Every structure is written in structure tokens, then in C-alpha cells.
Amino acid sequence: MAIGRVLQRARLDAGLGIDDISTATRVRIPIVQAIEQGDFSRCGGDVYAKGHIKTLARAVGLDPRPLLERYDAEYGTSESLTPASPLFEAERIRPERRGPNWTAAMVAAIVAVIGFVGFTLFQGNDPAGDSGTQAAEGANPAESKPTPTPHHSAPPAAPKPAPSDSAIAAAPRDKVTVMINAAQSRSWVSAKDHNGQVIFDGTLQKGEKKTFQDSDKIDLIVGNVSSVELFVNGKKIDNQFKPGQVGRLSYTKGDPEVG
Structure with missing residues (x-):
């Protein structure tokens, strides 16, 4: 053909x-x-x-x-x-080689010199007697020095694992978890999250499984839906679809039935 x-x-x-x-x-x-x-x-x-x-x-x-x-x-x-493939690749931008920026270096040097001169003049205007008096009348430096408090940084959080069969077993109540098993034959599947974003679009071969998880809702379009097994939040869904039928399904948190 x-x-x-x-x-x-x-x-x-x-x-x-x-x-x-x-x-x-x-x-x-x-x-x-x-x-x-x-x-x-x-x-x-x-x-x-x-x-x-x-x-x-x-x-x-x-x-x-x-x-x-x-x-x-x-x-x-x-x-x-x-x-x-080259028609769809982004054009690589090569960095342009430039010589040293002498103007910026000169400005930085002038600022450093002015800062040093100002600091020296400020120190020269401070009477030596005043500083000595303050040191004599002040508290004991050893007594006034605060004791440093040890700081313990929190351990880094463990990376979030991808949804799998273990996610089906756990079936957290604050999320919706859907697992599809192409048990009898291959089936085309399209899955979207609660924002309408596509999270999977492809064909599951016979015996292949796919798990989806979202914080609120998962929408599915399943071709030849009678040939697959559906598990929602840890519970198996009773498949009453006819052979060759396309299923348009929607599941939410704590929902074990077809939406």
C-alpha cells in the first residue's frame, strides 16, 4: 500500500x-x-x-x-x-576574542590609590591619646568578646526519585499516581498534568509499563484501552472498555475510579 x-x-x-x-x-x-x-x-x-x-x-x-x-x-x-539535523540545531555562538581593557584597569588603579590616601589621612587625624584612653577605660577585651556559636549546616536534601512501581506501592495521599501496563498488546498513550502540559506521548509495547504522578490531576488518552491494566493510587481499575476503543480518562488524588 x-x-x-x-x-x-x-x-x-x-x-x-x-x-x-x-x-x-x-x-x-x-x-x-x-x-x-x-x-x-x-x-x-x-x-x-x-x-x-x-x-x-x-x-x-x-x-x-x-x-x-x-x-x-x-x-x-x-x-x-x-x-x-543541522537545519534544526541552534547556531553556536563563538566567543569573540578581545584584548585587555586598559581603560578599565587604569580607572581601577586610580580608585585604589584614592582609597588608600583617604584611609591614611583618616588614620592620621585620630589622636593617639584618645585611643589610649579608650583602651584604658574600656572593658576587658577578653571579657567582652562574644563566644562564637557553632553553626551546623543542614544536610542536602536527597534527590526526588522518579515515579515507578514503588510509587504505586506507596500511593501518597497528597498526590495522584497512575500506572499503565500494556499487558495484552501495544497501546498508544498521551498523558498531561493538571496544568495541561504533556508529560508523555508515545506507544507502550506489549508488557511495557509507565507510571505518572502529579500533585492534583492526570488526564489520559489511551488507544485500544481494553488491552491495558490501570492502577490509580495503588488500586486496580476495573477495565470495562470494548476492544479498539479510545479511552479519555482523568484521575485525581484519592480517586480509584474512572473520572
């Missing part, structure tokens, strides 16, 4: 709509539709077309390499011979 047809078939098999793929990959809906119809003119060139193919393939659980090889054979131009 053509490249676009392969991507479309895999998306339908995963139970995902075009809007789901566009949300997960940030590839605009018109471009996704054009690629599935075999039209790569809207991608803006071979480099961007191949990048979209790779992103869409991974979102539906396909190996992008055969599709990229077919693209090079059918549509590739001389542009494909140039590595794509």
Missing part, C-alpha cells in the same frame, strides 16, 4: 481519529489528511515530509524506517542527501 494508506490503516486499527493524532503529534489536521491521501506538497519539502511521516508512524505504533525508505525511492530529491 502507499505510504499514506499504511498510516491511515494503522490509525484506524488503533482506534484513533484524525483529531486525536493531530493533538498527540501537533501536526495540523489538514497536513495529516493530505499525507494520508498521498499528497506531501503541503509539508514544505522533503525534510519536513519525512519528519511528519516519522512522527505519525510512531504515534500509531509503526516502524517509520520502511516508510522513509519508500518515500526516498518515490519522492526523494537531492535535498534528502543533506542531513536534516
Whole structure:
């Protein structure tokens, strides 16, 4: 089948709509539709077309390499011979070599001389007799000297461990912890925190697990949700979804049920 047809078939098999793929990959809906119809003119060139193919393939659980090889054979131009990575690397700024700043050094020397002269004049205006009288009338330096208090610095805090199966076992009450196990087959997963920021977007292979943790809420989109096991705050969720169904789930602190 053509490249676009392969991507479309895999998306339908995963139970995902075009809007789901566009949300997960940030590839605009018109471009996704054009690629599935075999039209790569809207991608803006071979480099961007191949990048979209790779992103869409991974979102539906396909190996992008055969599709990229077919693209090079059918549509590739001389542009494909140039590595794509330098186009996206930030330009390195090389430090400019400069000679010594003699003006700044001269100003610093003048300020130091003026400070020394002022300090010397101030010391010369202080009568020796006054200083001796103050030393005689003052308290015993040994008695007035404060006793230094030992200062103990607090030990550095231990680094916060990443969420894992141990986080599921602990299930802290002040956070929401979700663990997904692709027990039966691979499944595409997109997870967001309570601020709407994407914390994971990819495909879990069969037998692979992924744990998410947030202080308030976790939102999930799970393709083929009937094939996965869900554990929320240490409790297993009863999976009553149908085969091929896409699950849109939301969990909060202390919530063992589907939101």
C-alpha cells in the first residue's frame, strides 16, 4: 500500500481519529489528511515530509524506517542527501576574542590609590591619646568578646526519585499516581498534568509499563484501552472498555475510579 494508506490503516486499527493524532503529534489536521491521501506538497519539502511521516508512524505504533525508505525511492530529491539535523540545531555562538581593557584597569588603579590616601589621612587625624584612653577605660577585651556559636549546616536534601512501581506501592495521599501496563498488546498513550502540559506521548509495547504522578490531576488518552491494566493510587481499575476503543480518562488524588 502507499505510504499514506499504511498510516491511515494503522490509525484506524488503533482506534484513533484524525483529531486525536493531530493533538498527540501537533501536526495540523489538514497536513495529516493530505499525507494520508498521498499528497506531501503541503509539508514544505522533503525534510519536513519525512519528519511528519516519522512522527505519525510512531504515534500509531509503526516502524517509520520502511516508510522513509519508500518515500526516498518515490519522492526523494537531492535535498534528502543533506542531513536534516543541522537545519534544526541552534547556531553556536563563538566567543569573540578581545584584548585587555586598559581603560578599565587604569580607572581601577586610580580608585585604589584614592582609597588608600583617604584611609591614611583618616588614620592620621585620630589622636593617639584618645585611643589610649579608650583602651584604658574600656572593658576587658577578653571579657567582652562574644563566644562564637557553632553553626551546623543542614544536610542536602536527597534527590526526588522518579515515579515507578514503588510509587504505586506507596500511593501518597497528597498526590495522584497512575500506572499503565500494556499487558495484552501495544497501546498508544498521551498523558498531561493538571496544568495541561504533556508529560508523555508515545506507544507502550506489549508488557511495557509507565507510571505518572502529579500533585492534583492526570488526564489520559489511551488507544485500544481494553488491552491495558490501570492502577490509580495503588488500586486496580476495573477495565470495562470494548476492544479498539479510545479511552479519555482523568484521575485525581484519592480517586480509584474512572473520572
